[in-house]
Amino acid sequence: MRRRMGKLLPLFAWGSTLTLLAAIMTIAGYLLVEGMPALDRTLIFGDTPPLAALLLRRPVFGGLLPAIFGTIALVVLAVAWAIPLGVASGIYLAEYATTTAKRLLDPAFDILAGLPSIVVGLFGFAVTVFLNRHFSAALHPCLLVSSLALAFLVLPYIIRTTQTALEELPPAIRMTGPALGASRLQNIRMVLLPQALPGIASGVILAIGRCAEDTAVIMLTGAVAAAGVPRSLLSQYEALPFYIYYISAQYTDAKELATGYGAALILLAICLALFGLAFWIRKGLDRRALAHF
Amino acid sequence: MDQWKIETETLSFAYNGREILTNASTRFTENAITALVGPSGSGKSTFLLTLNRLWETLPGGSLSGRVRIRFDGQSHDIYEPGYPLDRLRRRVGMVFQMPNPLPMSIFKNVAFPLLLAGERDRAVLAARVEEALRRVHLWREVKERLNDSALALSGGQQQRLCIARALVPEPEVLLLDEPTSSLDQRAARAVEELLVNLKERCTLLVVSHYLDQVRRIADRVVELSDGAIREGR
Numbered sequence: 372m373r374r375r376m377g378k379l380l381p382l383f384a385w386g387s388t389l390t391l392l393a394a395i396m397t398i399a400g401y402l403l404v405e406g407m408p409a410l411d412r413t414l415i416f417g418d419t420p421p422l423a424a425l426l427l428r429r430p431v432f433g434g435l436l437p438a439i440f441g442t443i444a445l446v447v448l449a450v451a452w453a454i455p456l457g458v459a460s461g462i463y464l465a466e467y468a469t470t471t472a473k474r475l476l477d478p479a480f481d482i483l484a485g486l487p488s489i490v491v492g493l494f495g496f497a498v499t500v501f502l503n504r505h506f507s508a509a510l511h512p513c514l515l516v517s518s519l520a521l522a523f524l525v526l527p528y529i530i531r532t533t534q535t536a537l538e539e540l541p542p543a544i545r546m547t548g549p550a551l552g553a554s555r556l557q558n559i560r561m562v563l564l565p566q567a568l569p570g571i572a573s574g575v576i577l578a579i580g581r582c583a584e585d586t587a588v589i590m591l592t593g594a595v596a597a598a599g600v601p602r603s604l605l606s607q608y609e610a611l612p613f614y615i616y617y618i619s620a621q622y623t624d625a626k627e628l629a630t631g632y633g634a635a636l637i638l639l640a641i642c643l644a645l646f647g648l649a650f651w652i653r654k655g656l657d658r659r660a661l662a663h664f
Numbered sequence: 665m666d667q668w669k670i671e672t673e674t675l676s677f678a679y680n681g682r683e684i685l686t687n688a689s690t691r692f693t694e695n696a697i698t699a700l701v702g703p704s705g706s707g708k709s710t711f712l713l714t715l716n717r718l719w720e721t722l723p724g725g726s727l728s729g730r731v732r733i734r735f736d737g738q739s740h741d742i743y744e745p746g747y748p749l750d751r752l753r754r755r756v757g758m759v760f761q762m763p764n765p766l767p768m769s770i771f772k773n774v775a776f777p778l779l780l781a782g783e784r785d786r787a788v789l790a791a792r793v794e795e796a797l798r799r800v801h802l803w804r805e806v807k808e809r810l811n812d813s814a815l816a817l818s819g820g821q822q823q824r825l826c827i828a829r830a831l832v833p834e835p836e837v838l839l840l841d842e843p844t845s846s847l848d849q850r851a852a853r854a855v856e857e858l859l860v861n862l863k864e865r866c867t868l869l870v871v872s873h874y875l876d877q878v879r880r881i882a883d884r885v886v887e888l889s890d891g892a893i894r895e896g897r
Contacts, residue, residue: 551753553780
C-alpha cells in the first residue's frame with residue numbers, strides 16, 4: 372500500500388502541475404486568439420495621432436490610452452502606499468512584537484487578507500462620503516481614494532510575506548550582524564532585510580497583480596467609463612479592469628467584445644512589465660549590496 | 665603567573681525551560697587557546713553564546729550567574745544592566761561553525777564591522793581590509809576580485825573570510841564554534857595555524873570535536889558534560 376502511494380503521489384503532483392500549466396496556457400492562448408485581431412492603433416489611440424496622445428496634447432476618444440495610464444497610475448500609487456506600511460508592519464511583527472501582540476495581530480491581518488474586495492471598496496466609498504460631508508466638498512471618489520483603498524486591500528500580502536521572510540531566516544544569519552557589533556536596527560537594515568528581499572519582492576509582485584486586476588474596489592471609489600487621462604490625484608480616471616468588465620457586460624456586437632479581449636491582453640502586458648520592473652529593482656538592490664565602498 | 669581573561673561564575677542557562685548549562689564556573693587564561701570539548705548537546709556552543717550575550721538575539725533563553733571579562737586591565741561584568749552590547753561584541757568576536765558571509769562583496773564583508781562602527785574613510789577601510797585578509801592568508805587569493813560576491817568563494821576561503829571579518833575590530837577574545845568542521849583537511853590545517861598565531865594578540869576559545877586538533881592547538885582543555893564544566897589538562 373505504502374509502495375503504491377509512493378508511486379501515486381509523484382504522479383498526482385506531476386498531474387496537478389501539468390493541469391495548472393495547461394490552464395494557464397489555455398487562458399493565455401484564448402486571450403491571444405480572441406484579442407490579437409482587435410489589437411491595433413485605433414484600439415489604443417482612437418482617432419488621435421499617437422504622438423499627440425502620448426504627449427497629452429490631444430484627448431483620446433474611443434481608445435484605451437486613458438485606461439492604460441489610469442491603470443498604471445493606480446497600481447504604482449497603491450503599491451507605493453502599501454510597501455512602506457506593509458514592510459514596516461512585517462518588520463514589527465517579526466522583530467519587535469511580543470508574543471501577546473502577535474497573538475492579537477496575526478488573526479487580525481488574516482481577517483484583513485480575507486476581506487472581499489467589494490467590502491473594501493464600500494468602506495473606501497463610505498469614508499469618502501463622510502469626509503466630503505464633514506470636511507471638504509472637494510473630496511469625492513477619485514484616483515487617490517481608489518489607490519488608498521487598493522493599498523488597504525493588498526497590505527496583508529506585503530505584511531505577511533515580509534514577516535515570513537524575516538522569521539524564516541536561520542539563526543546563523545540572524546546572529547551574524549550582532550556578532551560583529553551591529554545594533555538591532557543596523558542588523559535589520561543591513562543584514563536581515565537584504566537577506567529577506569526575495570520573499571518581500573514576491574509579496575510586492577502579488578500585490579501588483581492584485582491591484583491591477585481588482586474591479587470591485589475601483590468601481591466604488593473613482594473609476595468611470597470616460598474620464599480621459601487623470602490629471603491629478605483628485606481626478607476620476609479610467610482603468611483597464613473596469614473597461615473589461617464594462618464591455619463584457621454591455622457589448623453590442625462581436626467587434627466590441629473583441630476590444631475587451633484586447634484590453635485584457637494589454638492588462639496582462641502591463642502586469643508583466645510591472646513584475647519585470649519589480650525584479651529589476653530587486654536586482655538593482657542586490658547589486659547595490661555588492662557594491663564596493 | 666598567567667592572568668585570567670574571562671571568568672564565569674555559577675553560570676546557568678535554560679532554553680525554553682530546558683536546562684543547558686548548570687552552575688558553570690571557570691576561568692580562561694589570557695592569550696591562550698582553550699578548547700571546549702564534550703559530546704554533542706553538552707552545551708558547548710551555548711556556552712560560547714553566553715560570553716558575548718549573543719543568545720539574547722534568539723527568543724526563549726534565560727540566564728543566571730555572572731560573566732566577567734578583563735578589558736584594558738579592568739574586570740567588566742558583561743551582564744550588568746545597560747552594558748553596551750555593540751562594544752562588547754566588537755571586543756569578543758565570534759566565528760560560527762558554518763561560514764556565514766553576507767551576500768555582499770568580499771571587501772564589504774570584511775569591512776562590515778568597521779562600517780557598522782561608522783568608519784567611512786576609504787583609505788582606512790582599504791588598509792584594514794587588506795591587513796585582515798593578509799592575516800588569514802587570503803589576500804593573495806582575492807586581491808584581484810574584492811568586488812566579487814563573497815558567496816562565490818570556496819568553503820575554506822569563506823571560513824577564512826569570516827575569521828578575517830571577526831578580526832577586523834581587533835577583538836581581545838575570539839570565540840570559535842567548530843571553525844574547521846566544514847573544511848577539508850588542508851584548509852583546516854591552515855585555519856589551525858592561523859589560530860595558533862592569533863593567540864599572541866587574542867584569547868581564543870575553540871569548540872572542537874577533533875581530539876587531534878585539540879592536541880595540536882590547545883593550551884588547555886575544558887570538558888563540558890550535561891551542561892556542567894569538568895576541567896581537562
